[in-house]
Ligand SMILES: Nc1ncnc2c1ncn2[C@@H]1O[C@H](COP(=O)(O)OP(=O)(O)OP(=O)(O)O)[C@@H](O)[C@H]1O
């Protein structure tokens with residue numbers, strides 16, 4: 055019984071982290087209706103930034119969020135302006151943005167490979183290897199902190215989207231761009247802001263997973279697949295979809311990892327992904343819960 | 346107030362509006378009639394900036410409107426209630442109204458007026474706009490337009506798909522808006538009713554204005570009577 059609770063708790067922690075990794079992808083898809091295939095590679099950039107801030111300047115990964123988030127926010131603004139915006143509102147926007155972002159992903163991967171080689175890099179903070187005992191369950195300190203930050207970020211994001219004027223404008227744009235324009239909303243401004251926040255958030259995710267995962271130039275490819283499975287599972291374009299999808303995959307992987315093996319864990323989540331796609335192709339929350 | 350001169354609009358290589366002139370004066374209700382595909386929606390969308398014209402000029406209160414980005418035209422006083430309502434379906438009625446309000450000092454008064462004039466909306470204020478009936482959606486769309494404090498409100502077929510009794514209510518609301526000081530320019534299929542509340546009418550066919558008269562003359566025009574009113 056104790057181990058069962060322990061597995062559930064670990065699964066939820068992992069799920070929260072996965073949700074944070076995916077939420078930016080879904081935000082960008084939900085509002086701008088583009089698929090950002092470079093999503094995982096921005097996570098990689100965030101992880102490397104965190105790695106070097108820690109090894110060179112002794113900046114704790116959690117403190118690093120305060121730097122990495124705004125840096126990637128600005129990167130997002132620039133990328134939007136230079137690469138995404140010129141493709142919007144033309145013919146074949148979907149295909150072109152997929153190709154452009156995939157290309158951008160390769161550029162980022164190869165830049166990382168050139169600058170930092172293909173070595174796996176990890177950091178050892180004062181939390182590494184530590185666990186906290188909560189009600190008899192031993193939870194990894196790094197994962198617990200990561201989870202707490204994910205919850206805070208999710209709550210802040212939810213509040214901003216649902217209860218502020220700017221959030222209402224973002225939701226309006228996601229639902230009808232023409233009507234939003236007629237009501238005086240600058241759609242392009244909302245797009246660039248959303249894209250920037252989406253990239254900033256995945257950068258922030260890079261900070262908080264740096265104490266848990268290794269970083270290497272193609273680490274984004276792994277997390278990209280994961281994030282896509284999560285958002286499709288939870289419901290494409292829906293904010294809560296990323297949270298639900300993240301939790302499910304986190305739980306499934308943890309259970310499968312304990313019962314079978316870590317390699318099989320991913321097979322299990324992909325299997326579940328296929329089953330849900332067959333049964334409910336619009337994802338668990340489907341379209342009903344879009345931002 | 347609004348003046349359009351020599352307007353040409355095309356979608357790609359297909360020109361749909363030809364050398365069009367049109368005027369709306371302060372305080373008027375003006376209607377534009379015409380068959381499906383005549384270009385009425387295109388004209389309204391061009392005035393709002395959702396479509397860029399190929400040539401021609403649009404001035405509003407003496408200002409060159411084509412220099413104003415589409416999202417700023419509402420703040421200049423030009424607001425459209427689009428064809429098919431186009432509410433934000435996953436937002437409540439109240440959120441739909443609030444999002445249009447950019448003048449905080451007039452927000453409360455305007456909302457109160459809307460709820461008084463359209464009590465159905467007050468009842469449904471917490472309901473998602475996508476779940477409203479067609480008539481309620483149209484009221485909400487008009488309400489959202491009013492919240493933006495327009496000096497010129499344009500409506501694209503506000504009675505489309507509505508039961509006759511609701512259509513009558515919509516026309517009553519237009520008259521109330523006029524007495525509130527809002528100038529109205531609207532597109533309609535209900536020729537007779539539309540002309541009765543308007544001072545002037547334009548008839549648009551094939552992307553051109555083929556007839557422009559005061560409402561009374563238009564109602565008595567042989568061509569209009571034959572083709573649009575079905576009276577021989
Ligand atoms: N986005 C578009 N791309 C290409 N052609 C368009 C587009 N929108 C409208 N058209 C064409 O322009 C012409 C005018 O269309 P418009 O919608 O302005 O007519 P309308 O008078 O509003 O018709 P209705 O009474 O059916 O609403 C039509 O031939 C239509 O097919």
Ligand SMILES: [Mg+2]
Pocket residue numbers: 385386387428501
């Ligand atoms: Mg039309």
